[in-house]
Amino acid sequence: GAVVSQHPSWVICKSGTSVKIECRSLDFQATTMFWYRQFPKQSLMLMATSNEGSKATYEQGVEKDKFLINHASLTLSTLTVTSAHPEDSSFYICSARADQGFNSPLHFGNGTRLTVT
Amino acid sequence: GENVEQHPSTLSVQEGDSAVIKCTYSDSASNYFPWYKQELGKRPQLIIDIRSNVGEKKDQRIAVTLNKTAKHFSLHITETQPEDSAVYFCAASRGYSTLTFGKGTMLLVSP
Numbered sequence: 001g002a003v004v005s006q007h008p009s010w011v012i013c014k015s016g017t018s019v020k021i022e023c024r025s026l027d028f029q030a031t032t033m034f035w036y037r038q039f040p041k042q043s044l045m046l047m048a049t050s051n052e053g054s055k056a057t058y059e060q061g062v063e064k065d066k067f068l069i070n071h072a073s074l075t076l077s078t079l080t081v082t083s084a085h086p087e088d089s090s091f092y093i094c095s096a097r098a099d100q101g102f103n104s105p106l107h108f109g110n111g112t113r114l115t116v117t
Numbered sequence: 118g119e120n121v122e123q124h125p126s127t128l129s130v131q132e133g134d135s136a137v138i139k140c141t142y143s144d145s146a147s148n149y150f151p152w153y154k155q156e157l158g159k160r161p162q163l164i165i166d167i168r169s170n171v172g173e174k175k176d177q178r179i180a181v182t183l184n185k186t187a188k189h190f191s192l193h194i195t196e197t198q199p200e201d202s203a204v205y206f207c208a209a210s211r212g213y214s215t216l217t218f219g220k221g222t223m224l225l226v227s228p
Binding site: 041042045046107108109110113 | 151162215218
């Protein structure tokens, strides 16, 4: 089945530093990947759509300069949280469609729990 | 844009009972409705999905029904087991767009 790998699974960083999260599609190519954020006991909120070879599309309210997205290849998208602050602490999950066709399921990475101290 | 409402937020059942989770959506053009199960600290896993050309789909103990006219769809779990305990999310999308998720239902199955 389609596998999406996300790394690291957890990270603790100091306020003001930057953190990079990688999302890889292991057995398929993904022209589009999606980045979600999830607070404890809450739903998945779409942050941005990552497009291979072009700029990401950000959802309203998400700071593009804060959450840098790079989708340099068909199997890798990265999310960099710049100048992280405690309020950025959250669970970040990427996802992609193995089948780029119409109405195909999303497959999720295992998530990254970010804690900013 | 799409808005997905999900109820209840918490559902407690006894092992062996049935559980039903309901969702409504706002965009009549939405035509794909998956359900995901998320265990604590883990990734959401697709458990079943339905497309708008179908009214019902079943997979062993899990079934999903869709009422396009009323714009609602439901997840039915029969003969619940403790390992069914998790958070369940419904979602909706159309075409190539991403998913809009409901707020989730925490299902607790007591032995």
